[in-house]
Amino acid sequence: MPSVPIPGETETKTNNIYIEYMNIADSYMDLNKYDKAVEFYTYALKNKNIFWTCYYKLGRAYVFAKKYKEARKIYNRLLKRDVNNTDLQISIAYLYAMEGKIESAINIYEYLCGKEQNNADILVNYINVLIADERMDDAKTKFAELQERFPDNANIENLNKIINTDTEENEESNKEKEDVDSNN
Numbered sequence: 001m002p003s004v005p006i007p008g009e010t011e012t013k014t015n016n017i018y019i020e021y022m023n024i025a026d027s028y029m030d031l032n033k034y035d036k037a038v039e040f041y042t043y044a045l046k047n048k049n050i051f052w053t054c055y056y057k058l059g060r061a062y063v064f065a066k067k068y069k070e071a072r073k074i075y076n077r078l079l080k081r082d083v084n085n086t087d088l089q090i091s092i093a094y095l096y097a098m099e100g101k102i103e104s105a106i107n108i109y110e111y112l113c114g115k116e117q118n119n120a121d122i123l124v125n126y127i128n129v130l131i132a133d134e135r136m137d138d139a140k141t142k143f144a145e146l147q148e149r150f151p152d153n154a155n156i157e158n159l160n161k162i163i164n165t166d167t168e169e170n171e172e173s174n175k176e177k178e179d180v181d182s183n184n
Helices: 009-030 034-044 051-064 068-081 086-098 102-115 120-132 136-149 156-183
Strands: none
Touching (some): 009 034, 051 086, 086 102, 086 120, 136 156
16 A cells, blocks of 8 residues: 655654754754854754744854854844843843954943843943953942942952952052152
8 A cells, every 4th residue: 555645744854853953953052062053053944933942042052152243143133023132132242242342342231231220240241341441440430339239249359359450550550650750
């Protein structure tokens, strides 16, 4: 007796293959093989039922692969679908910082600090970006805000060391300049 195709069986098999691609990509992520994960997430994108999940995961794989520009493109597209998603906004700010586009990162963190005033992590990230851009006066101002609003934050000690180290280096540099000036 000839086999009779079951309606929808081919489509189900195809969808299962794409789900397996996503599972393989997830496994590559667990193994820190991000380029392979990118490859398999890209295959899995062909399944419209898991497209957005895979697309987000593809963005994460790009982040871990240090392909920040590609990740940012994905996160920006996702943000257009969910304009109030703070996590995506934070991710985009982080990606700008990693790309060396510090001014863009600062602008987003500044906006997010106003929008999410009870989120200490955003303020900490903002301070770190200010420090990276050597805007120590602004970093000190935001650090004082962090200490006042979130006195139990685990990052205070490390940030305090960074900020105080910078202050001490500036004081030493100024003293050396004064010594040179007084000897001339």
